[in-house]
Amino acid sequence: xxxxxxxxxxxxxxxxxxxxxxxxxxxxxxxxxxxxxxxxxxxxxxxxxxxxxxxxxxxxxxxxxxxxxxxxxxxxxxxxxxxxxxxxxxxxxxxxxxxxxxxxxxxxxxxxxxxxxxxxxxxxxxxxxxxxxxxxxxxxxxxxxxxxxxxxxxxxxxxxxxxxxxxxxxxxxxxxxxxxxxxxxxxxxxxxxxxxxxxxxx
Amino acid sequence: xxxxxxxxxxxxxxxxxxxxxxxxxxxxxxxxxxxxxxxxxxxxxxxxxxxxxxxxxxxxxxxxxxxxxxxxxxxxxxxxxxxxxxxxxxxxxxxxxxxxxxxxxxxxxxxxxxxxxxxxxxxxxxxxxxxxxxxxxxxxxxxxxxxxxxxxxxxxxxxxxxxxxxxxxxxxxxxxxxxxxxxxxxxxxxxxxxxxxxxxxxxxxxxxxxxxxxxxxx
Amino acid sequence: xxxxxxxxxxxxxxxxxxxxxxxxxxxxxxxxxxxxxxxxxxxxxxxxxxxxxxxxxxxxxxxxxxxxxxxxxxxxxxxxxxxxxxxxxxxxxxxxxxxxxxxxxxxxxxxxxxxxxxxxxxxxxxxxxxxxxxxxxxxxxxxxxxxxxxxxxxxxxxxxxxxxxxxxxxxxxxxxxxxxxxxxxxxxxxxxxx
Numbered sequence: 001x002x003x004x005x006x007x008x009x010x011x012x013x014x015x016x017x018x019x020x021x022x023x024x025x026x027x028x029x030x031x032x033x034x035x036x037x038x039x040x041x042x043x044x045x046x047x048x049x050x051x052x053x054x055x056x057x058x059x060x061x062x063x064x065x066x067x068x069x070x071x072x073x074x075x076x077x078x079x080x081x082x083x084x085x086x087x088x089x090x091x092x093x094x095x096x097x098x099x100x101x102x103x104x105x106x107x108x109x110x111x112x113x114x115x116x117x118x119x120x121x122x123x124x125x126x127x128x129x130x131x132x133x134x135x136x137x138x139x140x141x142x143x144x145x146x147x148x149x150x151x152x153x154x155x156x157x158x159x160x161x162x163x164x165x166x167x168x169x170x171x172x173x174x175x176x177x178x179x180x181x182x183x184x185x186x187x188x189x190x191x192x193x194x195x196x197x198x199x200x201x202x
Numbered sequence: 203x204x205x206x207x208x209x210x211x212x213x214x215x216x217x218x219x220x221x222x223x224x225x226x227x228x229x230x231x232x233x234x235x236x237x238x239x240x241x242x243x244x245x246x247x248x249x250x251x252x253x254x255x256x257x258x259x260x261x262x263x264x265x266x267x268x269x270x271x272x273x274x275x276x277x278x279x280x281x282x283x284x285x286x287x288x289x290x291x292x293x294x295x296x297x298x299x300x301x302x303x304x305x306x307x308x309x310x311x312x313x314x315x316x317x318x319x320x321x322x323x324x325x326x327x328x329x330x331x332x333x334x335x336x337x338x339x340x341x342x343x344x345x346x347x348x349x350x351x352x353x354x355x356x357x358x359x360x361x362x363x364x365x366x367x368x369x370x371x372x373x374x375x376x377x378x379x380x381x382x383x384x385x386x387x388x389x390x391x392x393x394x395x396x397x398x399x400x401x402x403x404x405x406x407x408x409x410x411x412x413x414x415x416x417x418x419x420x
Numbered sequence: 421x422x423x424x425x426x427x428x429x430x431x432x433x434x435x436x437x438x439x440x441x442x443x444x445x446x447x448x449x450x451x452x453x454x455x456x457x458x459x460x461x462x463x464x465x466x467x468x469x470x471x472x473x474x475x476x477x478x479x480x481x482x483x484x485x486x487x488x489x490x491x492x493x494x495x496x497x498x499x500x501x502x503x504x505x506x507x508x509x510x511x512x513x514x515x516x517x518x519x520x521x522x523x524x525x526x527x528x529x530x531x532x533x534x535x536x537x538x539x540x541x542x543x544x545x546x547x548x549x550x551x552x553x554x555x556x557x558x559x560x561x562x563x564x565x566x567x568x569x570x571x572x573x574x575x576x577x578x579x580x581x582x583x584x585x586x587x588x589x590x591x592x593x594x595x596x597x598x599x600x601x602x603x604x605x606x607x608x609x610x611x612x613x614x
Contacts, residue, residue: 005243005304008367011492012499017430021423030478034460038421056423062485070478190438192607195519257547278564285561285598292557295546299554303506326545333538337531341502344527346494349451351458354491362495 007159009105015155019102020058020109026071027052057109064113073113075121078103084124091131096154103154104129132157140164228255229287234418236294241373241419242412243366243405245301245309247322249294256291260284302331307363310335368406374417375400383407422457422486425449426493433497439504442525447494454490457483505532509539510555512606556598566597568609577603 009016032038032047039053047053055063055071063070077083078099087094096103104125111121139149140161150158235249263280270277302309302323310331313323323331339357347355369386376395385391386404395401400420411417429446461483464476505528508516514536521529544551574587579599587593587608603609 006367006370010364011362012364012496014430014434014496014500017427017493017496018434021427031475032479032482033476034464035479035482056421058423058489059482059485063482066478066481068478070481189607253546257552261548281564281596282561285557285564288557288598289559289561291552292554295552296554296558299542326542330538330542333534333541337534337538338499338502340534341527341531342495342498344530345498345525346447346451350491351455351487352462354454354458354487 007156015102015105019105019155020061021056022076022100022102022106023054024057024060024076024110025052025074026055026060026063027074028070029072030068030070032070057106061109061112075110075113075117076100076106079107079110079117079121079124084120087124087128087131091128092135095152096128096132096157097152099154101154104156129156133160136161137164141168225259228252228259229290232256232294233290234415236290236297238412238419239294239297239301242409243368243370244409245298245305245322247320247413248298248324248327250324253291253295256287260287298327299330301366302327303334305364305366306331306335306338307359308365311363368404368409370405371402372405372408373400373402373420374408374412375420376417378416380411380416383411422453422483423489423493425453426490429493429497433500437504439501439508439520439523441523442501442528443497444525447497450490450494454487457487457490461487501528502531506535509535510558513555513602514540556601559601561597564597565594566600567612568593568595568600568604569612570608571610572608574603574608 007013007015028047028049028051031049034045035047036042036045038047038055039051042048042051053071060071060073064073083099100106107121107125111118111125114121136153136157137160141164150161153161232249232252235246235252239246263284267277267280267284270280309323310328313321313328313331316322321328342357347357376397376399379397380395382392383395383403384407385393386407395417405412408417412419425446429443429450432440432443432446461480464480464483467473468476468480505524508520509532516524516532524532539554543554546552570587570589570591570593573589577585577587577599579585579596585593585595587603592612593609600609600611604611
């Protein structure tokens with residue numbers, strides 16, 4: 001890439017589409033005729049008021065924001081006070097990807113659900129990221145790091161980790177004496193590997 | 203009394219030196235333009251004046267090189283210099299193309315509001331941008347849009363627009379002294395920049411300064 | 421729940437970095453879901469209009485959101501494949517290896533050709549006569565000449581100074597860097613570092 005661009009969700013962004021598929025606990029506020037099947041335990045044809053359902057964020061958010069809110073939403077507990085306090089205590093030891101693989105991206109969406117907690121959640125996301133950032137950077141710069149590390153990291157950190165690793169590798173190569181080695185494009189390598197595999201199977 | 207021949211030689215040398223100085227400063231300017239383009243989130247006003255000048259320079263150098271003996275050491279030096287210049291130009295133009303490809307609709311709509319003196323894209327870039335948009339529209343229509351029900355067939359320009367994040371943080375070095383930059387989000391705190399000083403700040407606060415050359419991105 | 425097929429499309433994109441065969445079947449399924457959502461909404465809208473049955477409105481709204489989501493998934497799938505294709509143009513040149521070509525749908529092949537044309541036109545417009553090739557010189561130069569081993573038969577290669585080199589498999593050469601760059605990327609030459 002010839003230019004440097006930071007991540008920002010847009011219509012085509014894969015990360016944004018994936019993170020908005022995450023489930024949010026909702027309560028139906030207006031009856032939804034003909035959509036009873038959206039609740040697996042529902043017997044009737046209509047989705048009744050008061051039913052608790054789990055809708056994906058991409059559905060829950062706009063339904064809530066309609067003039068006549070069709071649902072009310074519950075902020076996922078990982079962004080609530082109890083969990084926030086755990087992070088404040090020591091964010092580095094938490095395996096954030098277990099809480100949610102899209103912890104940060106989801107948080108950025110979910111904070112909009114509460115006027116009261118909007119600032120607090122935003123601040124919590126920022127502080128969490130700051131406390132963990134050093135760790136992520138250290139891991140990415142350490143050539144001996146565990147290959148399973150990236151799985152433990154939530155998406156945003158994982159992407160940074162991988163970029164950091166790449167950068168370190170390229171720096172080391174550049175610092176090596178003399179030649180700036182030209183490399184086969186990764187795509188060509190993959191194609192050749194697959195060709196070889198096919199050949200072996202024939 | 204000076205030999206006529208000597209005087210002529212001196213004059214020629216002076217001309218050559220002047221030419222070199224100009225070529226050097228253009229190369230420096232293009233390097234700065236390249237780095238600015240690389241780090242700025244939005245596309246910047248084009249520097250086709252520098253690019254055209256540099257491409258001419260490349261042509262001259264290649265002409266000169268043809269006249270040199272293949273074993274001539276100067277050939278190697280010229281080639282290295284050429285490679286360097288080509289690298290800078292290539293990456294400058296590629297950074298611009300990448301932005302055009304990513305923010306096509308946004309760039310085209312912004313460009314439409316600018317007069318021909320203020321335009322950010324070269325004529326060729328504008329053409330490229332329009333063709334890129336047409337090609338994407340065709341791709342979407344052929345595979346998907348035409349098979350969608352009712353109103354959903356529309357290529358919704360507003361929804362599909364991708365905009366650059368102007369709040370990105372950038373590293374900069376101040377070329378001149380600059381007073382009164384408002385630091386975003388901090389209750390309108392103002393700062394001054396000393397020439398040569400380095401800072402990290404949100405791009406939106408310094409966008410105009412980048413475009414005017416008062417600061418450069420690093 | 422609606423949108424699961426669309427999600428599958430995007431997950432597939434996310435999981436693999438190469439361009440896989442175009443998932444026509446899954447696209448069709450998402451389009452079908454869109455059609456049935458749309459039909460239900462048309463029926464409901466008519467009922468709202470004719471019988472003044474406003475109770476149906478929230479369901480219509482929900483289905484509309486699901487329709488938009490499906491559209492987004494489909495367009496993002498096409499867009500991100502296009503982005504990878506674009507990268508390939510810069511990595512491998514204007515002719516795609518057959519393994520990748522077979523994974524593309526016709527419209528994508530067309531798009532690639534149009535992109536090529538557009539790019540070539542732009543590059544030709546640079547400089548006075550012969551344009552300027554942006555697909556070489558992408559890597560910072562450190563040495564002038566590079567030692568390479570030819571790993572695949574390529575045939576004759578003409579250098580800037582008119583010299584013609586025969587690139588046969590398993591031969592070694594010392595060649596100008598800019599000439600080697602694209603061939604190394606394509607896997608025809610291998611850079612031998614000293």
